Amino acid sequence: MQSSFRFINALKRQPVDSTPVWFMRQAGRYLPEYRAIRERVGGFLGMCKNPEIACEITLQPLQRFDLDAAIIFSDILTIPDAMGLGLHFKANEGPHFERPIRDKAAVERLAIPDMESDLGYVMQAIRLVSHECRHRVPLIGFCGSPWTVATYMVEGQSSRHFSVIKSMMYDEPETLSALLSKITQASCLYLQAQIANGAQAVMIFDTWGGILSPQSYQRFSLSYMQEIVHYLKSRAQTVEIPIILFTKQGGQWLENIAATGCDAIGIDWTVDMAKARQRVGHQVALQGNLDPAVLYAEPKQIEANVKTVLTEYGSGSGHIFNLGHGIYPDVSPDNVKAMIEAVRRYSPAFHSKGNEHGSL
């Protein structure tokens, strides 16, 4: 089986020859060849906005490793940047917005960006990558969840206690809802355009949904992700494209996430993969969930932990091997190689004939 089918087939829970593998932030800081480009080009946002550079960075991990998917090198904050909030990245401090959103008037002033002009650099990068790897592996497009994007837009930067957006959530929920609706509208068009330009699967990163209570998560994060899922699933050009939802620390809410109609759920390493499959494996594929810190260990331990994840999921399709969160910047690429090789070595046994449709 060609690798280009393995990832998509697993997302659709159709038979595969082995478990597909890719990992979050696979194009990034842990790679010396990425750091070399960054040294040369400068700022992070500048690299995202240069389609040739973004394409080159996207392809770097594929040249080094035997991976089953590419993910476009970009950032979850391209939408608010295109909305004119004045995004810049300070070294070692993360994102800053010059003009954060603090009231209803500011929300009302926000315009939905045009996907081909304001965000054309993302589309061009996707076209370049698609051209390069269409016959090799599928390309994943992505956006942040509306809630996660809103946390940065309202706080203006990374936050520890999320005091500004949570004050808005508790005191002025209508203002927050209006903001989330605008981001949702933009995200629908954004993913639709990424698909039109060549993305063959899409993922929504909900980095901060896990800081909410169950009720707030449902109302302020999941319901907007669900809107995006419904938008894409109700259009002929996008209905076949698999959608992966990933809420970090969302292990308590897998049933709710599966009920959105997404194709797969990304799960972090605090979730028991076997129990997760019992809970939602009849509805969705599961992506994950090796502790990224396992990559600090010796190759022998990495191999053992990969086997544990594969064994927990068990036989049959519907599993995409991944880390439970983005790779840490200080791990060795050799250890990444050991992880991927272990998936290649041990996963075919879980897809032998007779096991193809899974046995729980």
Place this chain on the structure above:
Amino acid sequence: MQSSFRFINALKRQPVDSTPVWFMRQAGRYLPEYRAIRERVGGFLGMCKNPEIACEITLQPLQRFDLDAAIIFSDILTIPDAMGLGLHFKANEGPHFERPIRDKAAVERLAIPDMESDLGYVMQAIRLVSHECRHRVPLIGFCGSPWTVATYMVEGQSSRHFSVIKSMMYDEPETLSALLSKITQASCLYLQAQIANGAQAVMIFDTWGGILSPQSYQRFSLSYMQEIVHYLKSRAQTVEIPIILFTKQGGQWLENIAATGCDAIGIDWTVDMAKARQRVGHQVALQGNLDPAVLYAEPKQIEANVKTVLTEYGSGSGHIFNLGHGIYPDVSPDNVKAMIEAVRRYSPAFHSKGNEHGSL
């Protein structure tokens, strides 16, 4: 009913007139009278080590608010400090150890501190507070979970990815287990001594258990907390003392936590209180779980959110009202007052006659 019985009775799931309330870090930075002492005395550790000051700080929130428990002003790192690791607190950076534990030889060199000499300042503070508030409210003693304390001892400071201790966990689990056993041994004696000196309930803070996989949590965090529970429950002088376990982000493992034999589980705000009660309410009391960020909102919203937590738990004893995590340092004491008053106003209805034994 005297307040001094309300907290203990709720922990034992015996009838109470209203839901007891206290909150994590109630003695601390959000109080101007605390900041005044800190300005005067200097460093955080110096305040912990001065029994008169620690007593004064412990009592501050009780002078301001109508609370049902006091918790001794101290720190979870007193044990490794007493083991000679060279603890100091840098402003805005958290704890630093001069001599972190990195190998088996260092673990073997660690001696169990003497509770009355090395940690006598904690015992003296407890005796002072007990003397002051014995007839008013119970005093809670505490320690960190062995895993959580070990993260600081091994990393040497606060950590983002816990690369050093996780490398040890994956590559040298026996070294980590030896370290955890030593901390556990010290923690058993430490809580026993706190009880002997006047603590009427104890709590184990597992701040970092939630960063582990389910298997690692069971093996490296919960099993050591369980050892402490068994130690205290097997001795005549401590068997009656209620024990509260709190693993931040431990919502997926409530059944396992309840199975340790503890009396109550602290839960954070990502957990649905009604479901938590269904899962483990027949075995343990539940403490929590208002989102601490609710205290950034207007008093009207605080009141509404307090009512939601009380309603989710429902009728009958076994609930101790608390935040889902330590109070944030930048909230207004007026908002804290609004929270406590809302508990006083709305909770008696959940304890009216006929409802005393709870109905799930």
